[in-house]
Amino acid sequence: MIRVAVGKTLGAFALDIAFESDGGVIALFGPSGSGKSATIGLIAGLTRPDRGVIALDGRALVDTAAGTFVPPHARRIGLVFQDAQLFPHLSVKHNLLFGRWFAPKAERRIALEPVVDTLGIGHLLDRRPGRLSGGEKQRVAIGRALVSSPRLLLMDEPLAALDAERKQEILPLIERLRDEFGIPIVYVSHAVEEVARLAARVVVLAHGRVAAAGSVEDVFGGSVAQAGESRFRRASFVTARVAGHDETWGLTELAHSAGTIWLAGRAGPPGRDCRVVIRATDVTLATERPSGLSVRTVLHGTIARIEADAGPLASIVVDLDGHGHVLASATRKALDELRLAPGHPVFALIKTVALDEQSVALAPASAPA
Amino acid sequence: MDLTPEELTAVHLSLRIAIVATLASLPFGIFVAYALARWRFPGKVLLDGLVHLPLVLPPVVTGYVLLLLFGRRGPIGAFLAENFGIVFSFRWTGAALACGVMGFPLMVRAIRLSIEAIDRRLEDAAGTLGASRPFTFVLVTLPLALPGLMVGSILCFAKALGEFGATITFVSNIPGETQTISAAIYTFTQTPDGDAAALRLTIVSIVIALGALVVSEAVQRFANRKLAQFE
Numbered sequence: 001m002i003r004v005a006v007g008k009t010l011g012a013f014a015l016d017i018a019f020e021s022d023g024g025v026i027a028l029f030g031p032s033g034s035g036k037s038a039t040i041g042l043i044a045g046l047t048r049p050d051r052g053v054i055a056l057d058g059r060a061l062v063d064t065a066a067g068t069f070v071p072p073h074a075r076r077i078g079l080v081f082q083d084a085q086l087f088p089h090l091s092v093k094h095n096l097l098f099g100r101w102f103a104p105k106a107e108r109r110i111a112l113e114p115v116v117d118t119l120g121i122g123h124l125l126d127r128r129p130g131r132l133s134g135g136e137k138q139r140v141a142i143g144r145a146l147v148s149s150p151r152l153l154l155m156d157e158p159l160a161a162l163d164a165e166r167k168q169e170i171l172p173l174i175e176r177l178r179d180e181f182g183i184p185i186v187y188v189s190h191a192v193e194e195v196a197r198l199a200a201r202v203v204v205l206a207h208g209r210v211a212a213a214g215s216v217e218d219v220f221g222g223s224v225a226q227a228g229e230s231r232f233r234r235a236s237f238v239t240a241r242v243a244g245h246d247e248t249w250g251l252t253e254l255a256h257s258a259g260t261i262w263l264a265g266r267a268g269p270p271g272r273d274c275r276v277v278i279r280a281t282d283v284t285l286a287t288e289r290p291s292g293l294s295v296r297t298v299l300h301g302t303i304a305r306i307e308a309d310a311g312p313l314a315s316i317v318v319d320l321d322g323h324g325h326v327l328a329s330a331t332r333k334a335l336d337e338l339r340l341a342p343g344h345p346v347f348a349l350i351k352t353v354a355l356d357e358q359s360v361a362l363a364p365a366s367a368p369a
Numbered sequence: 370m371d372l373t374p375e376e377l378t379a380v381h382l383s384l385r386i387a388i389v390a391t392l393a394s395l396p397f398g399i400f401v402a403y404a405l406a407r408w409r410f411p412g413k414v415l416l417d418g419l420v421h422l423p424l425v426l427p428p429v430v431t432g433y434v435l436l437l438l439f440g441r442r443g444p445i446g447a448f449l450a451e452n453f454g455i456v457f458s459f460r461w462t463g464a465a466l467a468c469g470v471m472g473f474p475l476m477v478r479a480i481r482l483s484i485e486a487i488d489r490r491l492e493d494a495a496g497t498l499g500a501s502r503p504f505t506f507v508l509v510t511l512p513l514a515l516p517g518l519m520v521g522s523i524l525c526f527a528k529a530l531g532e533f534g535a536t537i538t539f540v541s542n543i544p545g546e547t548q549t550i551s552a553a554i555y556t557f558t559q560t561p562d563g564d565a566a567a568l569r570l571t572i573v574s575i576v577i578a579l580g581a582l583v584v585s586e587a588v589q590r591f592a593n594r595k596l597a598q599f600e
Binding site: 044045046071072073074075076077078079081085087088089098099101102103144145148154 | 488490491493494495496497498499500501502504505508509512513
């Protein structure tokens with residue numbers, strides 16, 4: 001369990017953060033400059049806070065009032081950087097084993113082999129980091145942090161430097177690590193999809209402060225607009241159950257009480273709960289059930305809330321039959337012409353092509369989503 | 370080409386002085402370079418200036434300052450002689466000290482540049498993996514600074530081999546003790562029949578210099594290859 005309550009002033013930027021996590025994956029979410037990486041640096045011990053406490057499993061790592069400061073090497077907290085930071089003069093194998101050597105023998109819980117297997121880096125062991133691709137480097141970096149058997153793993157935007165394809169390759173690996181090795185993770189990201197797939201809880205940071213905190217559904221349930229993201233980053237999360245796979249057309253059917261959600265590709269075993277990320281710009285609203293449209297997913301609900309300012313756009317929160325919310329983006333003009341207001345029944349249309357297996361976070365087999 | 374015993378002694382002495390000067394400077398060079406590259410402390414500018422002073426001062430002045438400090442009656446010289454029995458004045462060790470001091474700025478510069486080129490987050494990464502500062506230094510910083518260490522050592526060695534002004538001012542020109550190749554050539558050019566001896570030693574100097582260049586080139590290539598692996 002990690003408990004953070006710290007303050008630090010860096011020039012004109014003031015950081016004042018407090019949150020705790022009981023394990024699993026907690027995400028620090030927010031735009032760049034919101035203080036995510038600064039928080040990671042404080043937890044790892046690379047920087048000292050001006051005031052406050054950071055405690056891991058009840059042991060104070062920093063306590064400015066008591067004058068406690070545990071240096072990074074004694075914290076046993078793994079850190080995965082955005083840009084791998086592998087040791088260029090060591091082979092992949094020796095990079096992986098670097099931290100293991102320093103871990104006390106009794107605490108070497110994580111062996112090299114399972115990590116190498118999970119990450120699929122067995123064929124790279126004898127190579128030098130210089131010859132690896134970006135995705136390979138990042139997998140080795142994740143492995144290196146794991147093999148040191150940390151008590152907490154910090155991941156500072158580990159996918160941000162990778163292209164979309166590499167991201168989709170590594171994201172499932174991180175999901176597997178989360179489920180197989182059971183290390184608490186603090187995951188920093190400004191990508192909604194990553195947070196939705198990996199984290200159970202999220203702390204939203206803005207301007208060096210905690211803007212919101214709680215379960216992913218609660219925090220992002222209505223809207224993530226408060227995180228100051230562009231409209232293309234606004235998204236909502238709908239929890240559904242995998243109903244089956246349509247092999248003829250290559251689609252996956254998700255059951256939700258408000259309607260069937262179709263997505264392109266094959267996701268999860270039937271019966272498994274999952275969380276679908278739906279971008280607000282992919283949702284169209286209709287006042288009656290449409291016909292003659294190519295859209296397959298039609299969810300019925302009622303408008304719960306409309307968020308609009310003087311700009312041309314509005315965010316509409318639609319209550320889905322009492323089982324979560326979906327966020328839609330529309331122009332204020334459209335709202336006006338359709339006379340949409342809170343309480344109105346509407347149909348939320350979602351293009352199947354906008355959703356695929358990458359939009360789906362399967363609930364860990366052990367814990368409910 | 371046969372060298373007289375006297376000339377051989379000068380060659381032998383020059384090599385010994387240059388090698389000792391380089392090896393003895395190395396630990397100090399690494400320490401100062403690391404401090405200048407990584408630490409912030411009061412007096413950093415002063416230390417930086419002090420290290421570079423021999424590069425800009427007339428060598429004779431450096432030699433004279435060494436004489437004042439490390440001479441028999443100098444504060445440091447007297448202390449070292451009394452407590453450790455280390456005597457510099459008019460000894461080959463003094464010549465090595467003078468050569469080391471003259472080569473020091475070149476050495477520090479090369480090592481400092483290579484340390485500054487190391488991404489500090491690599492050292493941070495080592496820290497989060499459990500390596501304390503000394504371990505991080507030995508396992509990460511030093512190996513990555515190896516090209517700079519080699520280049521700095523070769524520069525220091527070359528400088529030491531050619532040093533003349535500071536050495537002759539500090540420890541004089543005593544055959545068999547402090548008379549290096551440079552000092553010997555100077556002596557021979559001042560004697561009526563010394564032309565042939567001066568020429569022979571000049572050829573030896575050129576051979577040594579060329580040899581050092583070849584070695585440095587090889588080291589450079591090796592370092593570049595290493596660095597290419599790192600990229």
